[in-house]
Amino acid sequence: MFTPMLNNAFPIQVNPYKLADSNISLQGEMLLACFDRLCSQSFNTLNMVQIKFIFKRDERKSVVINSIINTEGQMVCQRCLELFTMPIHSKCNYVVVKEGADTQSLLKDYEVLELSADHLNLHELIEDELLLALPIVPVHNAEECQQPTWLNAEPKLSDNEIIRYSPFSILAQFKHNLNV
Structure with a gap:
């Protein structure tokens, strides 16, 4: 089942267990301005973040979340010190476990997402993934960069x-x- 989400209707908190039992996909957009930590990296806050989450159970009956997050941000090139627009992509596969659960037997293809309750804050997860997708040192492509x-x-x-x-x-x- 596919559930489209409008800009302001993207849920902040969800129950991943219920969504996985129903094989729900959430897809939508949010303004970049909704993410305070990301906006502090000097982004154009009017840009949109495209988000897609697929909740399902795998063959071991574990809750699995596939996420695809895309946006663009303006960053300062550390070679020429000029602003440039850079695409930011994050694609991740999570397995949801209860806090303190044994994760040794889980597949290596998944990031472990420990939850202490039955709710997952998607807003924080999206922002964390985008921050992790940022380059440590943003630079233009070599042919586009104009060094001093x-x-x-x-x-x-x-x-x-x-x-x-x-x-x-x-x-x-x-x-x-x-x-x-």
Whole structure:
């Protein structure tokens, strides 16, 4: 059974056991502005997050959740320090277990999702997955990135000067460029 969700109707908390027993799929969109921790990463808060959750039971009768989450965010390239739009994708397979349950016998293809109660906060799960999908160091594709010209410039030396390589030579060149 497929249940579409409208922008404001996406449930915050669900009972994954009941949804898995009925093979329910939830699909919808939410504004990126709904996720405070994610928005602090300087995203365009008007972007939409596309969300799909599939709840089912596997052959061992364990509750399994398949999630697909997609959005776009504006990030600062750490090479050229310019803003760029970056797609963010998260695809994950969870197995739901009671808190403190033995997880040694579970399949390695699943992320373990321990619940202390019968309810799962989808809002927190979505935000956690998007935060984990962010790159540690956001950068453009190499062909799109415009590095600052001073980074690639060679120092101007007269014929009498000896070229010495120093890890601080780029700083001297930068200082020289600022004094011009």
